[in-house]
Amino acid sequence: MIDLRNITLSFPDGQDRVTAVDDVSLKCADGVVTGITGPSGSGKSSLLAVAAALIRPDAGSVLIGTGADAVDAARLTWSRAAELRRSRIGIVFQQSNLLPALTAREQVQVMARLGGAASPARRSATDEDAVELLAAVGLADHMDKRPHQLSGGQRQRVAIARALVHRPEVLVVDEPTSALDRDRGAAIMRLISELTHRRRLATLLVTHDLTYRDTLDELVTVVDGAVAAAGE
Numbered sequence: 430m431i432d433l434r435n436i437t438l439s440f441p442d443g444q445d446r447v448t449a450v451d452d453v454s455l456k457c458a459d460g461v462v463t464g465i466t467g468p469s470g471s472g473k474s475s476l477l478a479v480a481a482a483l484i485r486p487d488a489g490s491v492l493i494g495t496g497a498d499a500v501d502a503a504r505l506t507w508s509r510a511a512e513l514r515r516s517r518i519g520i521v522f523q524q525s526n527l528l529p530a531l532t533a534r535e536q537v538q539v540m541a542r543l544g545g546a547a548s549p550a551r552r553s554a555t556d557e558d559a560v561e562l563l564a565a566v567g568l569a570d571h572m573d574k575r576p577h578q579l580s581g582g583q584r585q586r587v588a589i590a591r592a593l594v595h596r597p598e599v600l601v602v603d604e605p606t607s608a609l610d611r612d613r614g615a616a617i618m619r620l621i622s623e624l625t626h627r628r629r630l631a632t633l634l635v636t637h638d639l640t641y642r643d644t645l646d647e648l649v650t651v652v653d654g655a656v657a658a659a660g661e
């Protein structure tokens with residue numbers, strides 16, 4: 430669960446400040462893809478960065494998890510926020526941001542190890558997870574390829590596997606189809622939807638393009654930093 434309560438975020442703008450997110454409250458339940466849409470500059474990416482514990486808001490709370498397991502990311506130090514991201518949050522950006530020298534399998538394994546696979550037993554479990562996840566995203570036959578040997582859609586699949594290898598509860602996705610053609614974009618959106626339902630992820634996904642509206646379970650429109658309309 431992601432429970433954003435009364436989030437306000439501003440950035441310095443010369444002598445002044447620009448309000449990117451203006452008192453937004455939004456819940457994203459487990460097993461649900463919640464889309465955030467809205468015009469350019471409306472605050473979508475800023476809100477997503479807050480939900481991913483990448484930026485601390487000026488005000489409001491960012492509850493990740495439920496009940497006794499809930500943590501308010503807005504109250505954490507930077508190192509605790511980084512720890513929260515490594516353990517409970519998966520992030521997929523517009524570009525896949527893969528490391529050019531590593532194979533698909535290594536990209537995912539490296540992330541698994543950053544997530545704290547210290548003991549040999551744990552390390553081998555996460556390596557198995559990496560292989561299983563790459564198969565789950567349709568890359569069983571491409572695990573030993575480097576990014577330049579993969580298509581844009583395949584690279585985005587590696588990025589999704591990498592975001593999920595530490596078994597996060599929350600998946601935060603920024604415009605995952607922006608670099609893809611329509612068919613590959615549709616396949617990536619279907620994959621995110623399937624993984625969200627199967628793994629009970631709370632997925633928050635920014636898109637300005639509603640071509641793939643049917644893969645979103647909920648939709649929130651943001652205008653001028655505020656929520657304009659929820660659902661349909």
Ligand SMILES: Nc1ncnc2c1ncn2[C@@H]1O[C@H](COP(=O)(O)OP(=O)(O)OP(=O)(O)O)[C@@H](O)[C@H]1O
Nearest residue numbers: 440441447449468469470471472473474475476637
């Ligand atoms: N790092 C920053 N420093 C200063 N202003 C920023 C920064 N990031 C965003 N802004 C401003 O905050 C507002 C919201 O930007 P944001 O990128 O969140 O919008 P968006 O809806 O994601 O836009 P787009 O669809 O074009 O990516 C804009 O006015 C933008 O100029």
